[in-house]
Amino acid sequence: MVGPAMVTEKRVATPLSRDELIDFMQSVILNEQQEEMDPFYVLDLGVINSLVDTWTRNLPMVQPFYAVKCNPNPAFLKEMAALGTGFDCASRAEIETILSLGVSPDQIVFANTCKPESHIKYAAKIGVNLTTFDSKGELEKIKKWHPKCALLIRIKIPETSGATFQFGSKFGALPEEIVSLLQAAQAAHPKVVGVSFHIGSRAINFRAFEDAIAAAKTTFEAATQLGLPKMHILDIGGGFTSGPKFIEAASAVKVALQKYFPNEPAGFTIIAEPGRFFANTPFTLATNIIGKRVRDGIKEYWINDGISGSMNFLKYDHDDVICTPLANCSSNKTTSFKGLKTYDSKVFGPTCDPHDTVLEGYQLPELDVNDWLIFHNMGAYTSSRGNDFNGFKTSAIPTYLAKSNKK
Structure with a gap:
C-alpha cells in the first residue's frame, strides 16, 4: 500500500550554472578522459533537488512515484530515494533495483498492467502490494499468485493531450469494460483501491487532465454503485515535463481535482508516475x-x-x-x-x-x-x-x- 506523502529535507545543493557545468566537464576531460576521449554523462545533483522542490511547491497534494524505466541510473535513483519519492516499477528487475537502495516496498507501485507470473510471485514474496490491471486475465493471475495485492484499475482516457506518445492502443480498460472488470474483481476478491491513467508522454494540451480525472471520477462512482469498498487512491500517471509547461500542467491538475475530487476524507491519496520531469534536465x-x-x-x-x-x-x-x-x-x-x-x-x-x-x-x-x-x-x-x-x-x-x- 502507498506510504506517507513525500517529505523533502532542505538540501544545500543547487544547480550548476551553464559555465560551471562546462568547467566541470572540461575537468573530467582533462583528468579522466584525456587519453580515451570516450563519451560520458554528467549528473547534476542540484538539478534533482530543484526539481523535487518545484514539484512539492506546485503539486503538494500529489506524491510522485518516479518511473524507473525513464532512466535507471543508480546515482540518480539513490538521490531520488534520499529525497523521499516513491517509485513506479514495471518488472522484477526494477523492483530489485529500488529495494537495493533501502526503499520500503510500500513506496513502490508495480505499474504494469500485464506482468509475468514469476514477477507477480516475487512482488508477493517481498511485499510490493499495489499494482495496476486492465483485463480479466491479469485479475486471474493476481488472484492466484498475489491475492492480498491492492489493485488500481487503469482506464483508457480520451486522447486529447496532443502527446507524442499515446498509450491507449495498449493500456487501459475501455469505458464499456470498466463495470465488468470491477465486477470480476469483486467476484475474485482482489481489492480494487483506486484508478490510474496516463495522458501520454510529452503532452502539450493539459486540459486532458480534466478529461482524464473526470473519467476517473466516473469509475469511482461505478465502483460505489456496485457496492465495492470505497476506493481511495487516484494515480494521475505521467506526461509531465519540467519548465513552464509543468506550471501549466500542475494548474490544470489542481483545477480538475478541485472540480471532481473536492473535500476527500483523510486517507485519500493522489499519486503520479513522472519520469521525464525528473530525469531529463539533470x-x-x-x-x-x-x-x-x-x-x-x-x-x-x-x-x-x-x-x-x-x-x-x-x-x-x-x-x-x-x-x-x-x-x-x-x-x-x-x-x-x-x-x-x-x-x-x-x-x-x-x-x-x-x-x-x-x-x-x-x-x-x-x-x-x-x-x-x-x-x-x-x-x-x-x-x-x-x-x-x-x-x-x-x-x-x-x-x-x-x-x-x-x-
Whole structure:
C-alpha cells in the first residue's frame, strides 16, 4: 500500500550554472578522459533537488512515484530515494533495483498492467502490494499468485493531450469494460483501491487532465454503485515535463481535482508516475568528434555516440536538442567558440547504420577531430533505451556526479 506523502529535507545543493557545468566537464576531460576521449554523462545533483522542490511547491497534494524505466541510473535513483519519492516499477528487475537502495516496498507501485507470473510471485514474496490491471486475465493471475495485492484499475482516457506518445492502443480498460472488470474483481476478491491513467508522454494540451480525472471520477462512482469498498487512491500517471509547461500542467491538475475530487476524507491519496520531469534536465552528455569531412558545402562530423546509443529518442523528436561545442581541452586553442561564424552542419553517430544521423542542418562553428559536442537535457529515455550495436557500448558510458554547494 502507498506510504506517507513525500517529505523533502532542505538540501544545500543547487544547480550548476551553464559555465560551471562546462568547467566541470572540461575537468573530467582533462583528468579522466584525456587519453580515451570516450563519451560520458554528467549528473547534476542540484538539478534533482530543484526539481523535487518545484514539484512539492506546485503539486503538494500529489506524491510522485518516479518511473524507473525513464532512466535507471543508480546515482540518480539513490538521490531520488534520499529525497523521499516513491517509485513506479514495471518488472522484477526494477523492483530489485529500488529495494537495493533501502526503499520500503510500500513506496513502490508495480505499474504494469500485464506482468509475468514469476514477477507477480516475487512482488508477493517481498511485499510490493499495489499494482495496476486492465483485463480479466491479469485479475486471474493476481488472484492466484498475489491475492492480498491492492489493485488500481487503469482506464483508457480520451486522447486529447496532443502527446507524442499515446498509450491507449495498449493500456487501459475501455469505458464499456470498466463495470465488468470491477465486477470480476469483486467476484475474485482482489481489492480494487483506486484508478490510474496516463495522458501520454510529452503532452502539450493539459486540459486532458480534466478529461482524464473526470473519467476517473466516473469509475469511482461505478465502483460505489456496485457496492465495492470505497476506493481511495487516484494515480494521475505521467506526461509531465519540467519548465513552464509543468506550471501549466500542475494548474490544470489542481483545477480538475478541485472540480471532481473536492473535500476527500483523510486517507485519500493522489499519486503520479513522472519520469521525464525528473530525469531529463539533470543529465548532460559529452561526445567526442571522431571524424570530419565537407560535402556539397556542408560540414559533416562523426561523434562517438548516436542513434543506436543515447540518442535513440531522435528517431522521433529533434525539437529539444541543445548542443554546445567545446574545443579539445588539451590543445592550445581556446575552448570557447562564442562569437565565431557558424555553418550548416550534419552530425553522424559512430555506427555503420546509415540512419545513424544525430543532427542535420544544425548551426555549428568550424570544428576539428577531438573537439567535443555537449548535449544538454539528456536524461529521459536516453541511456535506458540505447544498445551496444556495432560494439559501441551505451551501457559502458560512465556518469560523473556534480554538485554546487552555493547557498
